[in-house]
Amino acid sequence: GIQVEQSPPDLILQEGANSTLRCNFSDSVNNLQWFHQNPWGQLINLFYIPSGTKQNGRLSATTVATERYSLLYISSSQTTDSGVYFCAVGSQDSGTYKYIFGTGTRLKVLA
């Protein structure tokens, strides 16, 4: 089945720094989402981005489906950005449509 890898696994930043999170996937996908999981476990939607580029405030994302990767950019990071960031891809696998999650990037922003 499709493999989804995220890098880096852990990231520590000073407040105000910029960062780039990467999501690689091993096969073609039908959709892709980025999420932020808060300390209470809630998955917060950041982007639904099967292809192209989107921006929302200090966050932006780019998916290059033909090259099987997506990037999440965080600019001017704040302590509230801390948490785990997941990408998830939707793909057909043996006749079943599945949403496959990456292992996440754990981000800690220091004041």
Added chain:
Amino acid sequence: KAGVTQTPRYLIKTRGQQVTLSCSPISGHRSVSWYQQTPGQGLQFLFEYFSETQRNKGNFPGRFSGRQFSNSRSEMNVSTLELGDSALYLCASSLASGSSSYNEQFFGPGTRLTVL
């Protein structure tokens, strides 16, 4: 619009018992998917329901089952609980159409199940 809701939020059970979790999707959403999150295995897809029918299924044993009602609310049942079933169970709803599952998913806050 109200988001996805899940009840209960926390649950403690003992081995061998069974448990039922509930999920109410966003109004108008007809697809509900369930996921299990554990520290060791990460986030894994359990199954998806659409129009009261299980449309997609992950690789979990038959002890994990679900159903969907005519109002799109869904329940997940785990029978004969094992210690390894301790996890955060998340449900997601989407505006999936009858022919496609390829829509943005919105997650509920989760039910944290502890099996003793």
